[in-house]
Amino acid sequence: MTTNPLPSLIPSERTVTSNGSGPEIAIVGGGICGLTVAVALEQRGLSPTVYEAASAYQPVGAGILLQTNALLVFDCLGIADAICDAGKPLDEGGLRSPDGRFMTRFDLNDVERREFGYGFVAIHRADLQRLLLDELDTDVRTGMDCVDIDGTDPPVVHFADATTITPDILIGADGIHSTVRDVVAPGVEPRQLGGVAYRALVTLDLPAPYQTQGFEIWGDGTYTGGSPIDENRFYWFATAPDPLTDDYATSDAVPLALRTRLAGYPEPIPAILDGLTPTDLIMTELEDLPSLTAWSRNRVVLAGDAAHAMLPFAGQGAAQAIEDGLLLADAIAAHERYDRAFSAYESERKPRADRIRRESYHLGRLGTMQSPLGCRLRNVVIDAVPDAVLRHVRRRQAAGTSLPG
Ligand SMILES: Cc1cc2nc3c(=O)[nH]c(=O)nc-3n(C[C@H](O)[C@H](O)[C@H](O)COP(=O)(O)OP(=O)(O)OC[C@H]3O[C@@H](n4cnc5c(N)ncnc54)[C@H](O)[C@@H]3O)c2cc1C
Numbered sequence: 001m002t003t004n005p006l007p008s009l010i011p012s013e014r015t016v017t018s019n020g021s022g023p024e025i026a027i028v029g030g031g032i033c034g035l036t037v038a039v040a041l042e043q044r045g046l047s048p049t050v051y052e053a054a055s056a057y058q059p060v061g062a063g064i065l066l067q068t069n070a071l072l073v074f075d076c077l078g079i080a081d082a083i084c085d086a087g088k089p090l091d092e093g094g095l096r097s098p099d100g101r102f103m104t105r106f107d108l109n110d111v112e113r114r115e116f117g118y119g120f121v122a123i124h125r126a127d128l129q130r131l132l133l134d135e136l137d138t139d140v141r142t143g144m145d146c147v148d149i150d151g152t153d154p155p156v157v158h159f160a161d162a163t164t165i166t167p168d169i170l171i172g173a174d175g176i177h178s179t180v181r182d183v184v185a186p187g188v189e190p191r192q193l194g195g196v197a198y199r200a201l202v203t204l205d206l207p208a209p210y211q212t213q214g215f216e217i218w219g220d221g222t223y224t225g226g227s228p229i230d231e232n233r234f235y236w237f238a239t240a241p242d243p244l245t246d247d248y249a250t251s252d253a254v255p256l257a258l259r260t261r262l263a264g265y266p267e268p269i270p271a272i273l274d275g276l277t278p279t280d281l282i283m284t285e286l287e288d289l290p291s292l293t294a295w296s297r298n299r300v301v302l303a304g305d306a307a308h309a310m311l312p313f314a315g316q317g318a319a320q321a322i323e324d325g326l327l328l329a330d331a332i333a334a335h336e337r338y339d340r341a342f343s344a345y346e347s348e349r350k351p352r353a354d355r356i357r358r359e360s361y362h363l364g365r366l367g368t369m370q371s372p373l374g375c376r377l378r379n380v381v382i383d384a385v386p387d388a389v390l391r392h393v394r395r396r397q398a399a400g401t402s403l404p405g
Contacts, residue, residue: 148179310360
């Protein structure tokens with residue numbers, strides 16, 4: 001049986017008029033979270049304005065893996081099929097050891113697609129962004145860099161071009177280095193795990209098994225993997241304990257260093273590394289946020305990485321941001337009073353997002369472990385995890401916010 005377990009969760013108190021009048025809602029940050037919450041608010045009859053710092057949306061960037069819970073949200077917003085068409089639906093995934101053997105292997109047609117209707121989809125980030133932008137009636141205001149907020153009630157939002165706004169509700173969807181967060185959780189800074197992640201989209205002829213397979217390889221102090229995003233492009237990532245060179249965007253030193261670090265890895269990694277050029281590479285610090293005491297203060301509320309940025313090892317950061325988008329819009333549409341809306345949203349979302357953030361942190365510690373003995377021990381333990389435990393974890397992740405935990 002396939003069911004989407006994400007119904008409208010909150011009984012409606014608010015009457016939204018058909019001309020869309022309602023509170024003035026400003027969303028700072030037009031990334032995956034900001035755009036998702038904007039689409040969801042519009043579909044509920046509200047008219048938010050998105051303020052994005054970048055001067056324009058560029059068709060650049062890496063890929064992203066959207067797991068079942070993210071696709072269930074997009075199903076509620078009516079765009080899951082378009083996302084599956086634009087990306088690459090996967091049939092299987094899993095963890096491999098450096099000799100190529102699967103330590104755990106997930107048949108995504110079994111649990112995820114059979115029980116929830118969607119498996120995983122890997123997609124170019126720019127394509128996802130375009131699909132979300134296409135859904136919006138209102139234009140996103142680009143080039144609007146929020147530089148400061150007076151935490152008054154209502155808040156006064158200042159932009160770099162000297163514009164100020166005073167919205168009824170301010171949503172901070174401005175990522176891990178959020179400016180809006182300073183109002184809600186002053187002084188909270190990202191935590192460094194140590195090390196960096198490299199990402200790239202590599203064009204190559206993928207051998208048959210990798211056409212619909214995502215995987216990670218956990219080696220001795222090395223971690224790499226990825227997924228195809230179409231017939232001949234692969235979204236690849238790897239971690240390194242340091243940036244390998246300061247000049248990563250122009251120098252051949254990083255591809256060379258990566259080929260050395262990952263030498264001996266199984267296919268398709270050698271072919272991917274051969275296809276890497278310095279300009280393909282995006283480097284990101286491995287960092288997350290500590291758990292915040294609260295996600296809102298007065299009329300200001302956080303969502304996505306601004307609220308719960310997590311390490312990328314569970315592949316859930318964007319999925320959690322996307323769950324926030326739907327649940328926050330539902331709560332705002334359902335409650336006349338913003339404090340009730342924020343408290344309903346936070347009680348639905350914070351425990352789950354915090355748990356997944358903690359799990360990603362532990363996975364990150366394990367995945368980036370440098371001791372060869374520790375790494376071997378870790379892989380023996382992963383090998384021994386019973387299938388029933390993995391299926392339970394997969395169901396809990398896939399089900400989204402509507403199920404406990
Ligand atoms: C290496 C790596 C791999 C990952 N892979 C996956 C994956 O496969 N699957 C997955 O689910 N997640 C993944 N993630 C996590 C995912 O990228 C993030 O969780 C997700 O992008 C968060 O979306 P967001 O909209 O909250 O924040 P962001 O994507 O950071 O977007 C924030 C937006 O706000 C804008 N902004 C910032 N400051 C301001 C300001 N002052 N004023 C106005 N606008 C501003 C930015 O320009 C940006 O557009 C990965 C992360 C990393 C680092």
